Amino acid sequence: MKNLLKKLIEAKSTPDVGEIECAKVLADFFASAGIESNVEIWDKTRANITATVKSSSEKPALLFVSHLDVVPAGKQSWQSDPFEAAERDRKIFGRGACDMKSGMASVAAAMAEIKKSVVNLKSDIIFSATAGEETDSIGIKKFLESFDGKENNLCGAIVPEPTDFKLITAHRGLLWLEITTKGKTAHGSMPHLGINAIESMRVFLDELEHYDITGVKDKLLGTGSMSINKIRGGNATNVIPDKCTVQLDIRTIPEHNHSQIQNDIEAIFAKISQRKKDFSAAIEVIRSVEALKTNSDCAFVNDLKKITGNTETAAAQFTTDAPFIAELNIPVVIFGPGKPDICHKPDEYIEIQDLQKAVEFYKNIILHFAC
Ligand SMILES: [Zn+2]
Structure with missing residues (x-):
């Protein structure tokens, strides 16, 4: 043995x-x-x-x-x-x-x-x-x-x-998501000619702050949690970045539905797009375990x-x-x-x-x- x-x-x-x-x-x-x-x-x-x-x-x-x-x-x-x-x-x-x-x-x-x-x-x-x-x-x-x-x-x-x-x-389960905002490069001295992906990400993260994953509670497992554990964007100080990514670590309880969480995040994208016409973002599932x-x-x-x-x-x-x-x-x-x-x-x-x-x-x- x-x-x-x-x-x-x-x-x-x-x-x-x-x-x-x-x-x-x-x-x-x-x-x-x-x-x-x-x-x-x-x-x-x-x-x-x-x-x-x-x-x-x-x-x-x-x-x-x-x-x-x-x-x-x-x-x-x-x-x-x-x-x-x-x-x-x-x-x-x-x-x-x-x-x-x-x-x-x-x-x-x-x-x-x-x-x-x-x-x-x-x-x-x-x-x-x-x-x-x-x-x-x-x-x-x-x-x-x-x-x-x-x-x-x-x-x-x-x-x-x-x-x-x-x-x-x-x-608890886990749902790891990568969110990417997309933009357009331009010279850092002329930001109006580009679309700043980091700025788009800032707007997204501001909205995400109002998304409460801890609202539901399980008797045995408590609440879910969400943290932003990785962020990447930009290539040079004088170039408007065309891409920014963050990775979210979401811990879920049985009361959560993983596809619903993705839908909620897509809804945040849609909401931002209404007031910020150049906003473009995508979501990718890195790992999902219920x-x-x-x-x-x-x-x-x-x-x-x-x-x-x-x-x-x-x-x-x-x-x-x-x-x-x-x-x-x-x-x-x-x-x-x-x-x-x-x-x-x-x-x-x-x-x-x-x-x-x-x-x-x-x-x-x-x-x-x-x-
Ligand atoms: Zn093991």
Whole structure:
């Protein structure tokens, strides 16, 4: 189990490298456990892997979805090489040790143990590990395209991201937008001959200030938020700029509708155009992940509460691929080993006892739903 995690950490899967090596480590592991798997490769470096422990299919299948990719090691120095798993102080260190190669390895290990020891499973156990959760969610989208949720009658899905063994049923969504205003260049001494894209952006941002994303509130998740985190425009002090872009980071709650937010912004463009005839702007979606809100009182979640000893569910600060899985109209719960606040940081680690605990939890979950 520890070895599988170490191999996964050493199979670097940052965005510049891709996920193939990591998928192959899992494929080898499943092959040695007698579990069928399938690695899907595209764009030379990207990969997803699916594996299934087959059953008599008397009961709906259980789905586990992880992500293969990790964020880069970052510029701060580590105590040991982030891509060589190091064991010290009863912990394993390395990029992905917490987010989320431990959860992924623990599910794979639990499946292998079940495959070896239980002969009459009543529901299929489906494992999926996908590409690009940290960047573009491309892997989960590909997986869902080829996955027939109706044919694969499912009781629910578990995402083994690090939650420190809390049951997470909700998190905010994100909508990243790039707004570009367009103008016309002219000499800086004759601004009347050009259209200043930065000036257009100023007008837009003034209007945006009146757009309140925090008006609606969710009981569990609070309000949404919006911040302008990137701005770019202009080439020289003496040239009227013809282009200006800003990037907005909008965090949404289930009550928000992402297309409606885009429509609202288009409406701001239209409003400005009425009084400023030379105003021209465009909107581009960089990334869109809806909020997650699983009914925390459904049978699937209530069973998980009993199995894991959690009396209640919680909301997470971070965003995951879980909302894409929720589109299958099944309950989705995030539950896994590792502390969320050490993700994406130097000296990321997992406590070895949490790894063992995770395998036991996933085995008990499988036995509950599949026997
Ligand atoms: Zn993650």
